[in-house]
Amino acid sequence: MGNNLDALTTVFTEFYYxxxxxxxxxxxxxxxxxxxxxxxxxxxxxxxxxxxxxxPLVTITFFFFGxxxxxxxxxxxxxxxxxxxxxxxxxxxxSPTMATDLSDRITGxxxxxxxxxxxxxxxxxxxxxxxxxxxxxxxxxxxxxxxxTWIIDAAWGWSPNGWMVKLLGYHDAYASGVIHGIAGGxxxxxxxxxxxxxxxxxxxxxxxxxxxHNPWLVTVGLFLIYTGFWxxxxxxxxxxxxxxxxxxxxxxxxxxxxxxxxxxxxxxxITFNFLMSLSGGLLVAYVVSKxxxxxxxxxxxxxxxxxxxxxxxxHPIQAMFIAGIGTWIAYKMHxxxxxxxxxxxAVGAVAVHGYAGFVGLVICGxxxxxxxxxxxxxxxxxxxxxxxxxxxxxxFVLGFVPAFVVSKILDGMGLLRVPHAVELMGLDFRTMHxxxxxxxxxxxxxxxxx
Amino acid sequence: xxxxxxxxLANVNAIYPWQGSEWIMVIxxxxxxxxxxxxxxxxxxxxxxxxxxxxxxKEAIRKALDEHVD
Numbered sequence: 001m002g003n004n005l006d007a008l009t010t011v012f013t014e015f016y017y018x019x020x021x022x023x024x025x026x027x028x029x030x031x032x033x034x035x036x037x038x039x040x041x042x043x044x045x046x047x048x049x050x051x052x053x054x055x056p057l058v059t060i061t062f063f064f065f066g067x068x069x070x071x072x073x074x075x076x077x078x079x080x081x082x083x084x085x086x087x088x089x090x091x092x093x094x095s096p097t098m099a100t101d102l103s104d105r106i107t108g109x110x111x112x113x114x115x116x117x118x119x120x121x122x123x124x125x126x127x128x129x130x131x132x133x134x135x136x137x138x139x140x141x142x143x144x145x146x147x148x149t150w151i152i153d154a155a156w157g158w159s160p161n162g163w164m165v166k167l168l169g170y171h172d173a174y175a176s177g178v179i180h181g182i183a184g185g186x187x188x189x190x191x192x193x194x195x196x197x198x199x200x201x202x203x204x205x206x207x208x209x210x211x212x213h214n215p216w217l218v219t220v221g222l223f224l225i226y227t228g229f230w231x232x233x234x235x236x237x238x239x240x241x242x243x244x245x246x247x248x249x250x251x252x253x254x255x256x257x258x259x260x261x262x263x264x265x266x267x268x269x270i271t272f273n274f275l276m277s278l279s280g281g282l283l284v285a286y287v288v289s290k291x292x293x294x295x296x297x298x299x300x301x302x303x304x305x306x307x308x309x310x311x312x313x314x315h316p317i318q319a320m321f322i323a324g325i326g327t328w329i330a331y332k333m334h335x336x337x338x339x340x341x342x343x344x345x346a347v348g349a350v351a352v353h354g355y356a357g358f359v360g361l362v363i364c365g366x367x368x369x370x371x372x373x374x375x376x377x378x379x380x381x382x383x384x385x386x387x388x389x390x391x392x393x394x395x396f397v398l399g400f401v402p403a404f405v406v407s408k409i410l411d412g413m414g415l416l417r418v419p420h421a422v423e424l425m426g427l428d429f430r431t432m433h434x435x436x437x438x439x440x441x442x443x444x445x446x447x448x449x450x
Numbered sequence: 451x452x453x454x455x456x457x458x459l460a461n462v463n464a465i466y467p468w469q470g471s472e473w474i475m476v477i478x479x480x481x482x483x484x485x486x487x488x489x490x491x492x493x494x495x496x497x498x499x500x501x502x503x504x505x506x507x508k509e510a511i512r513k514a515l516d517e518h519v520d
Contacts, residue, residue: 030511040518041518042514042518055478055482057486060479060483061483064476064479064480064483093472093476094476096463096464096469096472099464099466099472100464100465100466100480101463101464101465102459102463102464102465103462103463103464103468119500132493135490135494136487136490136491136494139487139490140487224465413476415491418498419498419502421501421502421505421506421511422498422501422506424511424514424515425501425505425506425510425511425514425515426514426518429501429505429514429518430497430500430501430505432518433505
């Protein structure tokens with residue numbers, strides 16, 4: 001910290017990201033509530049623990065290697081250059097700056113902001129596969145997406161130097177693809193191998209409804225996810241930086257907030273667009289689902305996710321309509337895929353995150369066609385083809401394919417799916433049975449005292 | 451790190467204990483992580499086998515489905 005202005009900027013930036021991390025924690029609280037509410041009573045403790053334990057597993061692996069990947073892989077490697085070993089060295093788990101170090105005060109906070117995105121990516125997958133995946137298998141998949149595949153996509157397409165930004169003009173300011181697209185694709189890859197819950201489809205292929213055991217928990221959970229999403233949006237920005245700090249083509253002395261690509265935006269813009277896209281999603285989802293609470297709340301989320309790729313630049317009314325379009329497509333696609341391919345996505349995660357994220361990237365390519373993707377020279381401008389290819393990379397190449405392969409391996413080892421007898425009796429059967437016996441013992445003891 | 455805070459903080463970098471043994475700590479931690487997965491996968495398999503052995507008959511499962519309606 002050279003002078004008071006430097007010190008103030010550093011402390012403000014540290015605190016800014018720190019607050020976003022606390023807000024983003026609510027995403028995970030929301031996902032846990034939502035997922036447990038959507039499961040049947042005989043499975044809810046296993047469902048809760050499945051989601052909860054991804055927190056420590058993704059956290060430690062993100063410390064071991066995930067964070068390093070982000071800094072080492074922006075060139076592919078071998079697409080626009082090799083591994084960035086020198087630049088990434090400070091982010092190895094052995095680096096002094098990855099610990100208590102008075103010469104670097106911000107790395108831990110910045111690491112945590114990315115880590116919370118990792119939890120979110122894994123948590124999105126968690127909901128889709130409830131009530132029949134083995135927890136051990138899910139946690140391996142959670143580490144895969146949380147500490148490997150999503151952070152590779154971030155290095156490629158969510159970094160000022162990513163090869164997708166340079167060559168394709170890829171733009172995804174608030175993570176339509178880099179979080180939601182990849183998580184939806186990953187969920188679909190697992191679901192294809194895992195199969196539907198027993199009894200989910202009738203012999204003629206008609207889907208049966210598995211009613212959530214607590215719809216209020218589901219809706220409050222989704223409300224909490226909205227709340228945490230505010231932190232997510234703020235965390236995607238650099239809160240304040242000078243043109244000198246950017247070192248690109250921007251002239252003058254005006255400090256600004258920027259996206260992760262160091263392109264200018266404002267906190268006001270993303271506040272307008274967050275709320276207008278939430279509203280667009282809610283309005284369309286209410287109508288298309290005929291007032292179904294689960295889909296209306298999910299539609300709010302799908303709306304934000306669709307508009308997120310370009311919410312740094314859209315007009316709020318554009319954000320609202322884009323959100324509505326994405327939500328409508330996500331809803332229709334969910335039921336079409338369910339009927340056609342017998343995919344049992346228990347919470348609609350593939351639709352709300354995957355299809356909406358994919359559509360959002362494509363729409364962004366048309367809406368922001370010709371906008372610069374970077375403040376630096378030599379980068380492609382934003383364009384529809386680059387965004388479409390980016391959506392394919394996020395959803396299929398880094399989402400669906402690795403998940404499908406890992407699930408196949410786990411399935412081949414007999415580790416993916418819960419045995420049918422256990423699935424039918426319920427994952428919590430033993431616990432519930434023992435608890436009931438314990439209650440009965442107490443009642444008998446009390447009766448003996450009368 | 452020395453034994454006093456009577457220093458100019460501009461000249462201070464890392465202040466955690468066991469500096470220089472970071473690689474050893476990382477190797478131990480990674481091994482612990484992998485071991486955790488191995489133990490968990492074994493325990494989960496044993497738990498399911500036990501559930502099936504005790505409650506896995508058709509009659510027991512039908513009874514369980516009647517008891518836990520949702």
